[in-house]
Amino acid sequence: MCMGALKYAILGLLNRRSMTGYDMAKEFENALFEFWNAKHSQIYPELKQLTEKGLVEYKIEISGNVLEKKIYSITDAGKAELAQWAVTPHKIPAATKDEFRLQLFFSDSIDNEQRLNILSAKLAEHENKLAHLRQKSAIFDHIADMSDAAEAEFTDYLVWLGAVKREESCCDWLRKCIELCENK
Amino acid sequence: MCMGALKYAILGLLNRRSMTGYDMAKEFENALFEFWNAKHSQIYPELKQLTEKGLVEYKIEISGNVLEKKIYSITDAGKAELAQWAVTPHKIPAATKDEFRLQLFFSDSIDNEQRLNILSAKLAEHENKLAHLRQKSAIFDHIADMSDAAEAEFTDYLVWLGAVKREESCCDWLRKCIELCENK
DNA sequence: TGTACCATGTAATGGGTTACATGATTCA
DNA sequence: TGAATCATGTAACCCATTACATGGTACA
Numbered sequence: 001m002c003m004g005a006l007k008y009a010i011l012g013l014l015n016r017r018s019m020t021g022y023d024m025a026k027e028f029e030n031a032l033f034e035f036w037n038a039k040h041s042q043i044y045p046e047l048k049q050l051t052e053k054g055l056v057e058y059k060i061e062i063s064g065n066v067l068e069k070k071i072y073s074i075t076d077a078g079k080a081e082l083a084q085w086a087v088t089p090h091k092i093p094a095a096t097k098d099e100f101r102l103q104l105f106f107s108d109s110i111d112n113e114q115r116l117n118i119l120s121a122k123l124a125e126h127e128n129k130l131a132h133l134r135q136k137s138a139i140f141d142h143i144a145d146m147s148d149a150a151e152a153e154f155t156d157y158l159v160w161l162g163a164v165k166r167e168e169s170c171c172d173w174l175r176k177c178i179e180l181c182e183n184k
Numbered sequence: 185m186c187m188g189a190l191k192y193a194i195l196g197l198l199n200r201r202s203m204t205g206y207d208m209a210k211e212f213e214n215a216l217f218e219f220w221n222a223k224h225s226q227i228y229p230e231l232k233q234l235t236e237k238g239l240v241e242y243k244i245e246i247s248g249n250v251l252e253k254k255i256y257s258i259t260d261a262g263k264a265e266l267a268q269w270a271v272t273p274h275k276i277p278a279a280t281k282d283e284f285r286l287q288l289f290f291s292d293s294i295d296n297e298q299r300l301n302i303l304s305a306k307l308a309e310h311e312n313k314l315a316h317l318r319q320k321s322a323i324f325d326h327i328a329d330m331s332d333a334a335e336a337e338f339t340d341y342l343v344w345l346g347a348v349k350r351e352e353s354c355c356d357w358l359r360k361c362i363e364l365c366e367n368k
Numbered sequence: 369t370g371t372a373c374c375a376t377g378t379a380a381t382g383g384g385t386t387a388c389a390t391g392a393t394t395c396a
Numbered sequence: 397t398g399a400a401t402c403a404t405g406t407a408a409c410c411c412a413t414t415a416c417a418t419g420g421t422a423c424a
Contacts (some may be wrong), residue, residue: 005283006411012290023247035285037278042412044377067420069375084378086287086294087247092309094221095347096280099189101219103270105343106196108335110270115339118271153293155299158364159289162357163279169353173346180342186383206403226384229404251392253403 006046006056009036011074014056016152018073021047031156034133034163047072055081062080104177116181123174130167136160191239193220195258195266197295198240200336202257205231211300214342218317218347239265288361303340307358314351320344 013019013027025040038046047070050056055078058070074082100122107115140157149157187314197203197211209224223232231254234240242254258266284306291299324341333341 004411005281005286008290009286012286012293015290015293020375021377023358030288032289034279035282035289037281037412039413040376041378041414048377060338063374064421067375082290082293086290087298088285089302090283092284092306092313093280093282096277097186097189097221098219098277099186099274100276101343101346102193102196102216104346105216105219105339106192106199106266106270108339109196109199109266114271116324117275119295122276123274129276154364154368155289155292158361159285161360162285162354165353165357165360166350169349170346173349176345176349180331180338184338188383190383204403205405221384223385224404224408225386232405247402248393251403 006038006042007038007050008082008085009038010046010050011055011078011085014072015072015079018071020069020071021139035159050078054078074091112181112184116178119174119178119181123178126167126171130164130171133160133164133167135165137164147171148165189220190222190226191234192266192269193222194227194230194234195239195262195269198256199263199266200256201261202254202255204253206253219343234262238262296365296368300362303358303362303365307355307362308356310358314348314355317344317348317351321348 009028009032010024013024019027021040021043024043025038028037028039028043047056047058051058051072054075056072057075058072061069061071063069100118103118104115107118137160140153140160193212193216194208197208203211205224205227205265208227209222212222231240231242235242235256239259240256241259242256245253245255245307247253269322284302287302288299291302321344324344
């Protein structure tokens with residue numbers, strides 16, 4: 001389905017700045033969380049392979065007295081592969097498996113009151129998530145005019161906007177569902 | 185992450201009507217596609233397990249002269265487990281891995297014109313998908329007033345509405361991205 | 369000195385897709 | 397008689413998560 005896209009996620013990160021595998025794991029948790037994720041147990045083996053293929057390289061840095069850090073950076077070969085991927089069309093991903101929607105679909109077997117309960121609880125969760133997402137907008141506040149934003153800031157903003165709109169739309173839908181159930 | 189939710193998808197389907205594993209695969213492809221999917225290679229082993237646990241049972245029916253079909257149905261034990269699951273709260277799923285958003289995020293490395301190209305292509309894809317989703321609304325047209333719709337039709341409608349709204353929101357986002365890029 | 373975090377790896381397991389394998393039925 | 401579809405199963409592989417495993421650093 002994804003055809004080794006982790007590879008490009010890593011190359012993309014290294015194309016912005018050199019970093020350790022540990023740093024990457026944090027980037028996935030923070031900046032990329034809304035559309036990609038990978039744990040360190042996946043990152044380290046992948047970095048090993050990318051090194052063997054010559055797409056990335058590392059130099060060892062000593063932190064403190066003995067702790068060895070591998071600072072990875074992208075090679076020219078890596079940049080070439082990334083550039084190619086960057087303009088390749090990709091399929092719309094298959095819809096996420098969503099246990100809540102599954103539950104709602106089969107809620108023909110429970111009564112309307114219980115259905116309202118699970119809908120209200122889910123709406124509260126998503127409103128909470130939306131609030132957290134909106135808090136992150138502070139990062140983009142200093143960009144008065146997007147037209148002269150730095151490139152990386154601009155693309156960060158575009159995907160952030162997508163995450164917010166997705167969450168808003170989800171909340172709207174849940175409110176509509178609640179309304180329809182209440183008029184039942 | 186999903187903790188064996190396939191089990192409940194199957195129980196939910198069988199709670200609506202008895203059917204074969206083959207029928208289930210078709211249901212996943214058609215009715216459930218927007219929030220769940222499973223291929224026959226996953227369904228048959230799961231049905232075997234559920235039979236062993238006594239949550240479903242089957243009777244063999246002969247189609248034509250020799251072809252044996254296993255018509256599965258839900259047992260009382262299965263209904264009890266389904267009823268319990270139906271009111272259990274589930275976590276919001278982790279965001280889908282979306283290679284396009286990954287691409288957009290890292291499009292700081294390509295020029296604005298190419299970014300506009302991939303955005304326009306993706307918008308066309310999603311508009312197409314939205315059109316197909318809306319076509320399916322015909323199924324719900326005969327329900328003049330949702331308040332007296334059959335339960336199963338009503339819940340089908342709720343999740344369908346969610347799929348449409350999700351797709352509309354995605355199109356809106358892409359148009360906004362295109363607008364921002366054009367003013368760049 | 370203890371706790372949170374930095375840093376790197378491997379192993380076991382689960383979930384899911386694609387491919388392999390087989391054969392019957394229906395209809396043109 | 398050939399093609400599309402019905403019908404059931406297994407095997408190999410890929411991706412990803414959780415757990416296992418180790419040890420250093422920074423700071424209160």
